[in-house]
Amino acid sequence: MRLRRFFFLMFVIVSCQLTVFNYSFAQVNYQQDYKNAKELFQNGKYSLAMESFKRLMPYDKANPFSVYASFYYSLSAYKQNYKSVSKDMLNQIKILYPEWEKIEEVNYWLAIHLFEAGDSFQALKILNSIKNKSLTSDVNKAKQHYLSAISDPETLRMMLEEYPKDEIIGISLASCLSKNLSTADERRELEKLVDTYHLNRDAYGLTPSKPFFKETYTVAVLFPFVVSRLEPTPSKKPNQFVIDLYHGINLALDTLSKQTEVRKN
DSSP states (O other): OHHHHHHHHHHHHHHHHHHHHHHHHHHHHHHHHHHHHHHHHHTTOHHHHHHHHHHHOSOBTTBTTHHHHHHHHHHHHHHTTOHHHHHHHHHHHHHHOTTOTTHHHHHHHHHHHHHHTTOHHHHHHHHHHOOOGGGHHHHHHHHHHHHTTOOOHHHHHHHHHHSTTOHHHHHHHHHHHHTOOOSHHHHHHHHHHHHHTTOOTGGGTOSOOOOOOOSOOOOOOOOOOOGGGOSOOSSOOTTHHHHHHHHHHHHHHHHHHHHHHHHHO
């Protein structure tokens, strides 16, 4: 009887140890599988990475990498131009893991999808809601890239009206206007933007070209002398001002000629 109890107790102990061992082994496998999938992603092998991340995506208490695998699965799909697959996965993460520590990275990539789909206003709204300072550089680069591609100044004006303190929108509008100034109002608007954001006037075509001076100029002047009315008369000639102007030009030419001679000597 004692022997039977002994063997039963040993069986229970061994079973518990095997359970702990199997659980630990599963943990190690999940970690190694995630590491391998991440390496595939970093090496640009996105198709293989998708397959590897896919195996890690189902929820399991022993798997702490489910949401991370889902996120990188989405990025791998995006890199292969499977845009709808990528966007659907990002939206699924927002629904299932709204408090995830990297949820703002999910929002960033959703904004990229919106920009590429032409919904610039919604994309801009999402980017401007991101508070994570570590993403500031990426957010600004995305805004500069996609806003610079907008060729309609009215669209950028509406964005600037909604976000008047957003410098990137203002600079994008200035760049857009400088490419095709068609009215005096647009030039004044551009002048104001350049002054507001302390931009280089030359880069936006606002500095006048430097004057070019030649050594010699040939000038032709046509006067309405009305020759038929130049006969001597006691009254003042109606075209006297033209004659006076002509004599004045001759005097000026004579003076310039003398000054030139003096300089040469």
